[in-house]
Amino acid sequence: MIAFATVGIFAAQPLSAQVARVQPPAQEDAPIAYLQDLTSGQVLLSREADRRFMPASITKVMTTFLSFEWIEEGRLVPRQVFTVDPVVWDEWNNVGSTMFLPNRARVTVDDLIHGVTTVSANDGAAALAHGAAGSIEAWVSAMNAKARETGMRDSHFGTPNGWMDNGKTFTTARDLGLLAATMIRKHPSKYRHYVGRTEFTYNGITQPNHDPISGRVPGADGIKTGFTNQAGYGFLGSAERKGRRLVMVVAGSPRSSVRDRAARQLLEWGFQEFEQTRLLARGAILGEAQVQGGDTGAVDLVAPQGVFVSLPKGADPKVKMTITYRGPLRAPIAANEQVAELLVQADGMPEYRVPLHAAEDVGEAGILDQVANGIRGWLR
Incomplete structure (x- = not known):
């Protein structure tokens, strides 16, 4: 079972106007x-x-x-x-x-x-x-x-x-x-x-x-x-x-000079035609994932490096973020272990995924933990 949870939908701020546009290399220069x-x-x-x-x-x-x-x-x-x-x-x-x-x-x-x-x-x-x-x-x-x-x-x-x-x-x-x-x-x-x-x-x-x-x-x-x-x-x-x-x-x-020009052009296009925005800070808690057989029923999820989006200059798309994982997760889970992904979708751009890690250790459930987890599940 794959679990989904929408973290949020953000409207990107309008970005600065572009004066001289850089283009990616042509097809014939870099097939x-x-x-x-x-x-x-x-x-x-x-x-x-x-x-x-x-x-x-x-x-x-x-x-x-x-x-x-x-x-x-x-x-x-x-x-x-x-x-x-x-x-x-x-x-x-x-x-x-x-x-x-x-x-x-x-x-x-x-x-x-x-x-x-x-x-x-x-x-x-x-x-x-x-x-x-x-x-x-x-x-x-x-x-x-x-x-x-x-x-x-x-x-x-x-x-x-x-x-x-x-x-x-x-x-x-x-x-x-x-x-x-x-x-x-x-x-x-x-x-x-x-x-x-x-x-x-x-x-x-x-x-x-x-x-x-x-x-x-x-x-x-x-x-x-x-x-x-x-x-x-x-x-x-x-x-x-x-x-x-x-x-x-x-x-x-077709030629080394063409390749060299295409390589430089592609990098300049990437740096000059896109601006990067930080959506979430390093280590921010994005949500939680359900845990089966653990000493707790859920674990907080963090993006260790933060969450960023690069958008074309002048664009103003909505950005949607959704947590996905195959769950419930099974204990034990180690702190900083990758257990989920954040699906990021920006209008007009290919979607991409950011690894999400467990914020803390989750041990295997003892007898009392199993009883408590069972009661919590029944109350839901």
């Missing part, structure tokens, strides 16, 4: 385009967001995310040193983008991740995968398991670096947006340390980052470009301004 506001959770633009394509080097974002996860779990340590395997070196030496790893070089995990994120090192991704998992195949298997765990439903990886593999590696813009959002939310300090650097020096060789937005779009900090002859040029990027973060994907662009 695939996706823009999400991570602060509110809204999707602001979705063009062919579920169409599968070959991500090429954008694959390395999953290798980066898996590295962050393994560091968090203690399975990798940034100062840890790997020796480049001769077989891996022979396969990947000077293949595509490279950090110029010598054969049998001793290299830290920190340098390998920087090589992957900053100069798109194919050899670095392969050496990291082999050193961390014991084989590239085992690492790729872990990449796919992590993709499923993250909720990426239309993605599969065949290599750690996205090199051509006869179509085994594919993804969608929506999945890449989810990957970026999860990486940024779960690992903010690692993201700041490894992503968005303008250059990287290894073994005396300095190479620039070819990210088209960092240093060009205010607040931009990465994330990764990609190119294949079959799929064209793509980019997964993110930027933050005044506490508001956007994640974007463009793919299928």
Whole structure:
């Protein structure tokens, strides 16, 4: 059973007039385009967001995310040193983008991740995968398991670096947006340390980052470009301004210059054409959910990060918020456990959902609790 409770309907205040309008990139410049506001959770633009394509080097974002996860779990340590395997070196030496790893070089995990994120090192991704998992195949298997765990439903990886593999590696813009959002939310300090650097020096060789937005779009900090002859040029990027973060994907662009322009245009459109309003403060109690078998019959629900809505400038829509959960919930419930969602509907915009967490622990009911809960249920 799914329970519903309307929290409220709000009329948004009229927003400031727009002087010079920014448009999203044209279809021919970015056949695939996706823009999400991570602060509110809204999707602001979705063009062919579920169409599968070959991500090429954008694959390395999953290798980066898996590295962050393994560091968090203690399975990798940034100062840890790997020796480049001769077989891996022979396969990947000077293949595509490279950090110029010598054969049998001793290299830290920190340098390998920087090589992957900053100069798109194919050899670095392969050496990291082999050193961390014991084989590239085992690492790729872990990449796919992590993709499923993250909720990426239309993605599969065949290599750690996205090199051509006869179509085994594919993804969608929506999945890449989810990957970026999860990486940024779960690992903010690692993201700041490894992503968005303008250059990287290894073994005396300095190479620039070819990210088209960092240093060009205010607040931009990465994330990764990609190119294949079959799929064209793509980019997964993110930027933050005044506490508001956007994640974007463009793919299928015919030339790198077109992709770069489309990426910058999409972010500027998101920041300039939408204004954000806070509907509910961080930690505000939105309502309650019924609990079965608990030492109390209900639990308060909170939105840990607050509730925000981004609306087109000049718009004045009504915003409706409804609590939904599959209930009654069953005890025990831990404080801060996600147990429900807030459905937010604004006229003219795609609906979106905000996770709601339990405000406090709910233990399993004792005999007296069961009697009291039964009496309360009968009185209703």
